[in-house]
Amino acid sequence: MLTDRQLFILQIIIDDFIRSAQPVGSRNLAKKEEISFSPATIRNEMADLEEMGFLEKTHTSSGRVPSEKGYRYYVDHLLSPGSLRRSERTAIHSIFADRQEGLEKAVQNAATILSELTNYTSIVLGPKFNDHRVKRLQIIPIDTQSAVAIIVTDTGHVENRIFTLPEGIEPSDIEKMVNILNDRLTGVPLAELHRKIYKETAELMRRHLHNYEAVLHMFAEASGGSPIGKLFIGGKTNIFNQPEFRDVEKVRLVMDMMEKEQDMYELIRPTETGVQVRIGTENAEQAMEDCSLITASYSVGDEPVGTIAILGPKRMEYSRVITLVDFLSHDMTKVLTRLYNTRT
Amino acid sequence: MLTDRQLFILQIIIDDFIRSAQPVGSRNLAKKEEISFSPATIRNEMADLEEMGFLEKTHTSSGRVPSEKGYRYYVDHLLSPGSLRRSERTAIHSIFADRQEGLEKAVQNAATILSELTNYTSIVLGPKFNDHRVKRLQIIPIDTQSAVAIIVTDTGHVENRIFTLPEGIEPSDIEKMVNILNDRLTGVPLAELHRKIYKETAELMRRHLHNYEAVLHMFAEASGGSPIGKLFIGGKTNIFNQPEFRDVEKVRLVMDMMEKEQDMYELIRPTETGVQVRIGTENAEQAMEDCSLITASYSVGDEPVGTIAILGPKRMEYSRVITLVDFLSHDMTKVLTRLYNTRT
DNA sequence: ATTTAGCACTCGAATACAAAGAGTGCTAAC
C-alpha cells in the first residue's frame, strides 16, 4: 500500500502538473517549501509510484506525469475540498434569478456561465419534460390541407408540429375533436401520453383525421420520442486554451464529437446521482481519450431531470470544478423544485 | 491591361493553387499540357502579374500564390461556369422533397447537405417570418400566476412565451381578451404586429392584464425583435481539412467566430440579390482574413427571406461552390414560393 | 521584338551534429 509520504508526493505532483502542464521532476519538486527531503528521496518514491502505475514518464529521462490511475486515485482520495469565491456563488445564483426569461434561456445561461467560470467546455442537458402534464391541446387549421397541433404543459412548455389534414374535414369537426382530446388527456403526464392516446383516442382520431398517424407521431415525440431535454454547450472553443491541445488533430477529434448531438447525449447520459468524474478512457467515447468529464444531475423533487457537465483536459482542476458543478446542480435542483411545486 | 496570355496564366495558376494549396512555380507550370511556352516566359509573365498585384510570393524565391486581388479578378472574369453532377442535383432536390418534416428541419437539412457536398462550412439563415401573418393567438393559463401566449402564423410557425398574470384575473376575462385579440389581429403580418398591438389593443390589454408589457414584449420579439430567421451551421469542423489551417491559432479564430451568433448574422446579412462572393478582408470580420464567403439569398415570391452561404478558405473551389449555392438558392425560392402561395 | 536557354542567387526544408539542460537510476556514503 501507499505510505503517507507517497500520497503526499503524488498529490503534489498532480497538483503541480495540473497547474503547469509540464512533466514534474524531482529536482524542481524538492525546491518547494512543503518538501523537506532531497531529490534523491523523491526519485525513489517516484520510481515506486510509477511501478504501482500512478505515474508515467513521457520518455526515459523525463519528469513524471500522472497516469489515468493516478488521476483516479487523486480524485478519489486526495482531493482537497475546494470552496467557492463569493463572486462565483453570486454568478451561479444569478442564473435563475430572473424567472421571467423562461427555463430554456436560463439553462442556456447556465452553460455559458459555467464555461466562463471554469475556462473549460460546459454541457447542460436541459430538463426533460416527461414528468410534466398536459395542460391543453390545440389544433389550429392553417389552410384546407394542413394544421398545427400544439401541446402546452403545466410547466409552460410548448410543443408544436404541422400535419396534413384529411380531405374535406370541417372546422367544426376539428373543434369537436379537440374538445374530446382535451377532456381525455388534460393532466396526463407526457410520459404516458403516447400510450393513452393509442388506448383511448386512436379510434376517435382515425375516424376524424385521415392521416392521424402524423398527429400521433408528434405526440409520440413530445413524450417518448424526445425523452431528453435540449442540449446546450458553452465554451466550445475553450479546449484551444489547453497546451496539450496545440495539436490540430486532437482538437479536431473533440470538436467533431461536440458537433454530434447523439454522441454528447451518450456521453453525459445520467448514471448515478451526485457528482461523477470520468477520466480519459473511462469515457466510452474514443475522442475523450485525453479529456475528463465531470457530471452532476439535477432534479425536480427526487426525480433527476437533467445533467450538467464540464469537459476539460485530463489535467483539469478537479477540485474547483467538482465543487462548482456540485454547487450549481444543487442550486438548480432547489430552484426547479420550488418552481415546479408552485404549479399543478 | 492584361494580355490574353497573362489571363490564361493567371487562371491556370489559381486553378492549380486551389487544387494543390502549394505555391506554383514556373517550372511545374510549364510541364502542363495546356502550356506551350517555356518556364522563362512564364516567369516573365508572372513577374508582371505580381507587379500588377494579382500574385504574391511567400518569400523571395518561392512560387507564386494568388493575392486577394488575384482571386477577385478570377471570380469576376475567369470563372469557368461549373455544372453540377446528377447526384448533387438530386441531393439538393431531396432537401425539400419531404414537406412533412416542417420548414425548420428542411432548412437545417439544407445546411448539412451543403456542407457535405462542398466539404466546407455551410451557413443557412432560415426564413424570417416577418411577412407571415397571424393565424391565431392563444393565451393558455398555466396556474393562477402565469400563462403561455402563443402565436400561430399562416405558415404554421409557432411562437410562444410565458408571462405572469395579474392578480385575481378571471379565466373568462382572458377568454374574452383572446377573442378580441384574434378579432383584431388575425391576418396582420408579423412585421406590423408590434405597431398594431400598441395602436389598437394596448388600451384593452392594459385594462385586463396587469403586466401586459410581458405580452407586448413577446409579440415584439415575434415580429421586430427577431426579424431574422434561425441560423444553422453545417460542417463546422470542415475547416480542419484545409492544409492552410493546420495552425491552431487560425482555426481558433474561425471557430470562435462561428460560436458567436451575432457575428454570423452580420457576416451573412443579405446585401444584394444573386450570388455574392466575399474574399478574405472583403469581409468585415477580422477572423475571415484567410477565408472566403459565398452567399446567396432565397426568396418567397420577390421578397428575400433568407440566405445560404458557404464559408471556406480563400483557396476555395469558387466555380463549384458558386454553381451549387446558386442552384440551391433558386431551388429553395421555387419550393418556398410554391409552399407559401398555397396558403392564405 | 519575343522567346528561351543558361546561370547565379535566394530561401526554405531537411539533415546532421554538438552542446546544454533537465531528469533518471544506481551506488556508496551518511
Next chain:
DNA sequence: GTTAGCACTCTTTGTATTCGAGTGCTAAAT
C-alpha cells in the same frame, strides 16, 4: 532510511550544411 554523487538518457536548442525548387537577369536564338 536518506542523500550526495555520478554516469547516463533524452529532449531541446542552435548551428552548419546540403538539397531542391524557384527566381531574376542576361544573352543568344527565333
